[in-house]
Amino acid sequence: MLAAHVLSEHADVTVIERDTLPTIPHGRRGTPQDRHTHVLVSGGARALDSLMPSLTAEVTARGARHIPLPTDYLQHSAGGWLRRLPEMQYILGCSRPLLEWAIRDRLRRNTAVVIREDTDAVGLTTEHGRVTGARIQDRATGKAELLHAALVVDATGRTSHLGQWLTELSMAPIPEVAIDPRLFYATRIYRAPKLVSTRFPAVNIQADPDAPQGRRSGLLMPIEDGLWSVTMTGSRGNEPGTSADKFIAAARRLPHPVIADLLDAAEPLGPAAGFRPDANRKKLLTRGATPPGLLVIGDAATVFNPVYGHGMAVAALGAVALRDELIRYGLNPQHTWKIQRKISAAGDTAWRMATSQDLLYTSTTGSSGRLFGVRLQHRFQQRLARAGTDAIAAASLAVYTLSEPVSRLGAPRVLLDALRGGPQELHAEPPFTSTERQVFG
Numbered sequence: 001m002l003a004a005h006v007l008s009e010h011a012d013v014t015v016i017e018r019d020t021l022p023t024i025p026h027g028r029r030g031t032p033q034d035r036h037t038h039v040l041v042s043g044g045a046r047a048l049d050s051l052m053p054s055l056t057a058e059v060t061a062r063g064a065r066h067i068p069l070p071t072d073y074l075q076h077s078a079g080g081w082l083r084r085l086p087e088m089q090y091i092l093g094c095s096r097p098l099l100e101w102a103i104r105d106r107l108r109r110n111t112a113v114v115i116r117e118d119t120d121a122v123g124l125t126t127e128h129g130r131v132t133g134a135r136i137q138d139r140a141t142g143k144a145e146l147l148h149a150a151l152v153v154d155a156t157g158r159t160s161h162l163g164q165w166l167t168e169l170s171m172a173p174i175p176e177v178a179i180d181p182r183l184f185y186a187t188r189i190y191r192a193p194k195l196v197s198t199r200f201p202a203v204n205i206q207a208d209p210d211a212p213q214g215r216r217s218g219l220l221m222p223i224e225d226g227l228w229s230v231t232m233t234g235s236r237g238n239e240p241g242t243s244a245d246k247f248i249a250a251a252r253r254l255p256h257p258v259i260a261d262l263l264d265a266a267e268p269l270g271p272a273a274g275f276r277p278d279a280n281r282k283k284l285l286t287r288g289a290t291p292p293g294l295l296v297i298g299d300a301a302t303v304f305n306p307v308y309g310h311g312m313a314v315a316a317l318g319a320v321a322l323r324d325e326l327i328r329y330g331l332n333p334q335h336t337w338k339i340q341r342k343i344s345a346a347g348d349t350a351w352r353m354a355t356s357q358d359l360l361y362t363s364t365t366g367s368s369g370r371l372f373g374v375r376l377q378h379r380f381q382q383r384l385a386r387a388g389t390d391a392i393a394a395a396s397l398a399v400y401t402l403s404e405p406v407s408r409l410g411a412p413r414v415l416l417d418a419l420r421g422g423p424q425e426l427h428a429e430p431p432f433t434s435t436e437r438q439v440f441g
Ligand SMILES: Cc1cc2nc3c(=O)[nH]c(=O)nc-3n(C[C@H](O)[C@H](O)[C@H](O)COP(=O)(O)OP(=O)(O)OC[C@H]3O[C@@H](n4cnc5c(N)ncnc54)[C@H](O)[C@@H]3O)c2cc1C
Pocket: 001, 016, 017, 018, 019, 029, 030, 031, 033, 036, 037, 038, 039, 040, 041, 119, 120, 121, 122, 155, 156, 157, 158, 159, 160, 185, 275, 277, 297, 298, 299, 300, 306, 307, 308, 309, 310, 311, 312, 313, 314, 315
């Protein structure tokens, strides 16, 4: 949707969408992940606003929560609960259908964009090795059609069939790298207890790579309409169940039981939904591997372990890269590889973070060639966490929210603090305010 919005500055755009798109914020079949907690980190929120001005303000006016980090984000990592400090970054807490609907609503008002719903993209057309259009098929009638285009963008998400489409044209599929944390997700929506103020914090209990019982984490995210979106995650053998009892049991098994205690006071709305994402998966979209006239963006290019909450932000940052590079190169198919290079680079920080963290767990499969470097980096992160000064918190949050590149962690102030600072004082119990604590009765 964001790519279509950007491209409409240069040409008429046709979006091919297999679903019937709801006219209100509502889940749909083509995006089964929309039943799960979706946070938008501030780097992604700013990117979104630069593409569609005031979009996040509009979503906030409809009830999305602006959650200041680390002020209203209680985080348990190995050893205890981190301090609450004044706002350094933020996340937007809302349901995925609300955010997607707001973006789509803007796009629907764009007269240069036509959305063809209930239509499958089923392949590509090429001439002399250049992509010249897409093969599409109406889902209701089965009628097939060729759509010619100056540029084709694959934005079909994590189920992209691009490899198959290229193979059908006797072209080499694009090589991929996969690092699979083999996690299972379960999410349930709750109505927050009446006593909870509109500023109730998010609660995040992180997994610990050194914990002998394996990988388990949990997130309680306040969203619109006084709801909590609650997600449990576990590796093989630690999978959270989706039945009411098993979901709560998974919350109780986390390194701290506070999420389970909060859920005891809340009202569940509907059953939990499960999801087994396949991997961190990246297409190596190099000049030689990508035919002219084709761009790949969002999850179709790189899929991230959702536990880090970066996929939507990377899609937005990729659309910003697309906007900026189109100004330089236009729609000339000979230059698409240069545009692709920048779109792919927009996901580099998130990819490094997700894969280097996932590789610390023995349950992860995939490239182990980086293990030495990853362990060294982990030592450095442990050192940063131990020191935990305000400068370190600011740098870590800037990187986590994709507001700044990983190199921010190498700033002299951060390195000095890492050497001299700490150990920071961690709380044994979640640092709720007395007002927030009333929720426990
Ligand atoms: C469990 C889970 C939790 C997540 N949590 C977060 C989070 O907290 N924060 C975050 O930033 N990201 C999160 N993500 C990732 C996020 O969902 C994706 O990164 C994001 O949706 C990518 O956007 P996209 O437009 O590339 O793909 P999608 O949003 O998946 O959109 C793809 C679109 O293409 C359509 N389509 C697919 N194939 C075809 C076809 N052949 N023809 C026509 N139409 C087609 C689909 O119907 C859909 O509309 C999570 C993902 C999962 C699985």
